[in-house]
Amino acid sequence: MTSDLKYAQPGPEIGIFPASEEDAPAIHDLQVVCAPDCIPMPTSEIACRRREFFLIRNGRGGVAAAAALRPLDRWRLELRGVAVSPSMQGEGLGSRLVAASLGYAWRRMRQVVLVTRRPQFFARLGFHKIPLNWIPEKPERSADEQGADRVAMSWIPGMADTAEDRRS
Numbered sequence: 416m417t418s419d420l421k422y423a424q425p426g427p428e429i430g431i432f433p434a435s436e437e438d439a440p441a442i443h444d445l446q447v448v449c450a451p452d453c454i455p456m457p458t459s460e461i462a463c464r465r466r467e468f469f470l471i472r473n474g475r476g477g478v479a480a481a482a483a484l485r486p487l488d489r490w491r492l493e494l495r496g497v498a499v500s501p502s503m504q505g506e507g508l509g510s511r512l513v514a515a516s517l518g519y520a521w522r523r524m525r526q527v528v529l530v531t532r533r534p535q536f537f538a539r540l541g542f543h544k545i546p547l548n549w550i551p552e553k554p555e556r557s558a559d560e561q562g563a564d565r566v567a568m569s570w571i572p573g574m575a576d577t578a579e580d581r582r583s
Contacts, residue, residue: 431515434461434468434481441478442468442496449498456496469515471508473500480508484516487528492520493550494529513540517570527570534566542568 434442439462446455461468464483473479480499487493494516499509517540520527528550531537538544547567 431469431471431512434465434470436462436465438468438470438478438481439465442470442481442498445478445481445498445500446496448501450496468496469512471512473503479503480512482509482512482516484519484527487550491526491528492516494527509536510540513537517541520570521572524572526572528567530565530567532564532566534564534568537568537570540570542570545569 439458442461443455443458446453456464464485467483467485468481469484470481471479478500480497480503482497483495485493485495494513497509497512499506517527527542528545529537529542530547530550534542534544545567547565549569550567
């Protein structure tokens with residue numbers, strides 16, 4: 416799946432690459448650090464699903480940011496595990512990973528869905544809130560388990576409406 420994501424160069428200095436099996440421990444560690452209140456995917460599962468993961472490397476070749484784009488069905492992809500190393504947050508790496516995933520979805524005319532605790536970030540990138548039960552693969556949990564800020568969102572090719580679009 417991510418084979419053509421590596422060609423989605425968001426800038427001259429940063430490339431987006433498919434993950435390798437050797438990247439699995441670093442991706443796992445990044446998920447643990449960036450989302451301590453979530454259950455991280457086991458390293459072995461990341462290694463098995465490595466084709467779903469794409470990443471940005473730091474200057475030393477390590478993993479600076481990672482995300483996964485998983486097919487749910489014929490028409491939808493789930494964006495999950497968007498994580499950026501704390502030392503590199505604020506440099507636009509998360510936005511670049513999301514933009515690359517949306518480019519991938521756009522070329523295939525597929526909807527992208529996600530569940531997040533940071534809806535403002537994804538809203539800036541063209542996502543809209545949807546009811547959590549619209550993503551049947553994400554079972555609804557009690558308020559105690561999910562937290563009050565767990566939000567489902569969707570992006571549909573050609574339907575993006577970002578704050579920047581509304582100002583125009």
